[in-house]
Amino acid sequence: MGETWDEQQLSADGFERLYVELEWYDGPRAVADIDGKPHYFHGYDQYLGDEADEYRVWPTSLAVVELEREQRAIFVRWNERYEAGTVGPESHPGHGGIDARYDELDVLLAPQ
Numbered sequence: 076m077g078e079t080w081d082e083q084q085l086s087a088d089g090f091e092r093l094y095v096e097l098e099w100y101d102g103p104r105a106v107a108d109i110d111g112k113p114h115y116f117h118g119y120d121q122y123l124g125d126e127a128d129e130y131r132v133w134p135t136s137l138a139v140v141e142l143e144r145e146q147r148a149i150f151v152r153w154n155e156r157y158e159a160g161t162v163g164p165e166s167h168p169g170h171g172g173i174d175a176r177y178d179e180l181d182v183l184l185a186p187q
Contacts, residue, residue, distance in 0.1 A: 094140045095147050106135060106143050113140050115187065139187055146180040 091108035098104045102118025109116075109132060117131040149168055156162045168177035 095144050097143065097147065102130070106140050113137060135187060139184070142180055142183055146177060146184065149174055149177045149180075 091111070094106040094108075094113060096103065096105045103116065104118070105116045106113055107116050108114070113135050114132050115135055118129070153162065153166065153168050153174075157164070157166075166173060168174035169181075171178055171181075
């Protein structure tokens with residue numbers, strides 16, 4: 076059985092909260108705390124070979140975090156159906172016109 080980690084201990088060890096992992100393409104894309112405040116965190120690999128990864132980081136708000144989490148939840152529910160074979164890729168909410176709330180969240184999150 077895996078070890079259970081205590082959030083307070085992890086914080087004391089210097090770890091910070093990950094609110095939502097948005098995707099992983101050429102590095103992580105997520106919203107996580109940096110110095111206790113939410114930030115977008117976008118890693119990317121520009122074919123740097125053995126050099127360290129580079130990241131783009133910019134601040135956001137807890138209100139935006141909640142919008143990102145809501146949109147991710149819509150995707151996760153779709154992905155569960157997709158992996159179960161009950162829907163096809165054409166029904167992905169990111170295609171637009173499939174899930175009205177997902178589309179609305181796209182518009183709200185675009186400035187971010």
